[in-house]
Structure formats: C-alpha cells, structure tokens
Amino acid sequence: xxxxxxxxxxxxxxxxxxxxxxxxxxxxxxxxxxxxxxxxxxxxxxxxxxxxxxxxxxxxxxxxxxxxxxxxxxxxxxxxxxxxxxxxxxxxxxxxxxxxxxxxxxxxxxxxxxxx
Amino acid sequence: xxxxxxxxxxxxxxxxxxxxxxxxxxxxxxxxxxxxxxxxxxxxxxxxxxxxxxxxxxxxxxxxxxxxxxxxxxxxxxxxxxxxxxxxxxxxxxxxxxxxxxxxxxxxxx
Numbered sequence: 001x002x003x004x005x006x007x008x009x010x011x012x013x014x015x016x017x018x019x020x021x022x023x024x025x026x027x028x029x030x031x032x033x034x035x036x037x038x039x040x041x042x043x044x045x046x047x048x049x050x051x052x053x054x055x056x057x058x059x060x061x062x063x064x065x066x067x068x069x070x071x072x073x074x075x076x077x078x079x080x081x082x083x084x085x086x087x088x089x090x091x092x093x094x095x096x097x098x099x100x101x102x103x104x105x106x107x108x109x110x111x112x113x114x115x116x
Numbered sequence: 117x118x119x120x121x122x123x124x125x126x127x128x129x130x131x132x133x134x135x136x137x138x139x140x141x142x143x144x145x146x147x148x149x150x151x152x153x154x155x156x157x158x159x160x161x162x163x164x165x166x167x168x169x170x171x172x173x174x175x176x177x178x179x180x181x182x183x184x185x186x187x188x189x190x191x192x193x194x195x196x197x198x199x200x201x202x203x204x205x206x207x208x209x210x211x212x213x214x215x216x217x218x219x220x221x222x223x224x225x226x
Contacts, residue, residue, distance in 0.1 A: 043216040107157035
C-alpha cells in the first residue's frame with residue numbers, strides 16, 4: 001500500500017476560523033489530489049497538483065487554497081471555514097504522465113471536518 | 117459534469133450477479149473503477165482503456181464502449197465482501213483533472 005497519511009484525522013472548528021489539512025506521502029508520486037465527500041455528491045475534486053508548486057483548481061475549489069512546496073506534502077487550507085465545508089476530505093496520490101491516464105490513485109484515510 | 121452511474125443502489129443475495137453502469141456526456145479515453153467500503157477510503161479495482169485493454173487487481177470484469185461513452189462493471193457470484201460503494205472515474209482529456217461518477221451503493225446479504 002502507498003504510504004499516505006492525513007492529519008488531523010478529525011477536527012471540529014468554528015465558523016470563520018482558518019483550517020489547514022495536511023497530506024503526506026512517502027511514495028514520491030508526482031500527482032496529488034484533494035477531494036471532499038458528502039452524502040449524495042460522491043467524491044468531488046477540490047484542487048490537485050501535478051508537481052511541486054504546480055497546482056490547479058478542481059470542480060469545487062471556492063473557499064479552498066492549496067500549497068505544495070515539497071513532493072511529499074500537499075496542504076489544503078480553508079481560509080475562513082463555513083458550515084457548508086463540513087465534510088470528509090480525502091487526499092490521493094498517483095504517478096504517471098499526462099499522456100498516460102492509466103495510473104491508479106492511492107487514497108489516504110480521510111479527515112472528518114466539522115464546522116460548527 | 118460527473119459521469120452518471122446506474123443503478124444508484126442495489127441489494128443482492130450472496131451468489132447473485134450485478135451490473136453497474138457508468139455513462140459520460142464527454143468523451144472517455146479510459147475508465148477507472150474504485151470500491152469504497154463504509155468508513156474507509158476508496159480502493160482501485162481496475163482500469164479500462166480504449167481498445168479494450170483491461171488492468172486490475174481483482175477478478176471482477178468490466179467493459180468499455182468508447183462510442184457510447186459508457187462502461188459497465190460486472191460482479192458475478194457476489195460475496196459479502198463486495199458490499200460497498202462503487203465509483204467510476206476518468207481524467208478529463210489532456211489534463212490531470214480527475215472526476216468521479218455519482219456512485220452505486222451495493223449491499224450483499226447472506
């Protein structure tokens with residue numbers, strides 16, 4: 001199994017506070033992804049990275065920012081948390097090239113975030 | 117727009133078969149299938165490529181119709197361990213952006 005950890009695993013925070021979730025991998029995979037999972041919506045891409053300092057938006061990026069200063073770490077920041085951001089957040093990694101879409105994603109264990 | 121999966125949910129008895137469909141409004145160049153057990157992270161099952169090549173970890177079969185932009189996952193002689201939510205997924209052409217389907221909840225009863 002790919003070595004992917006997420007921290008924290010659970011967090012309760014108040015509306016308006018900043019929150020940072022961390023994804024750490026030991027596989028040296030080039031690509032990293034942040035998803036949120038909500039009942040009735042499945043897995044939705046927030047942001048992704050295709051290399052150090054190379055990031056781009058997914059389909060639900062409003063209210064989120066990311067940073068990747070090292071291959072192994074991908075941070076997701078909620079600048080000012082809202083109740084609509086209560087969700088389970090999954091990080092995933094993958095390796096491959098743009099021309100090769102065969103690579104599988106490996107998922108971290110998830111972070112359950114509750115915004116009160 | 118997310119690929120649409122059908123059915124949304126299905127309940128089976130052990131030993132029965134099931135088919136899960138994934139349909140996209142945009143061109144598909146490859147289709148991945150993942151399974152997520154309750155309270156766990158998704159796990160890769162298999163990938164289907166244009167031309168019919170199939171790669172996967174488990175003995176679960178699938179098909180990919182490029183013209184119809186559809187893929188189907190076939191679960192035969194289901195086991196209790198097959199229970200979970202199944203997702204199809206794909207990369208948007210020419211990008212690293214990934215999108216999952218709407219998901220299908222599968223429950224296998226003893």
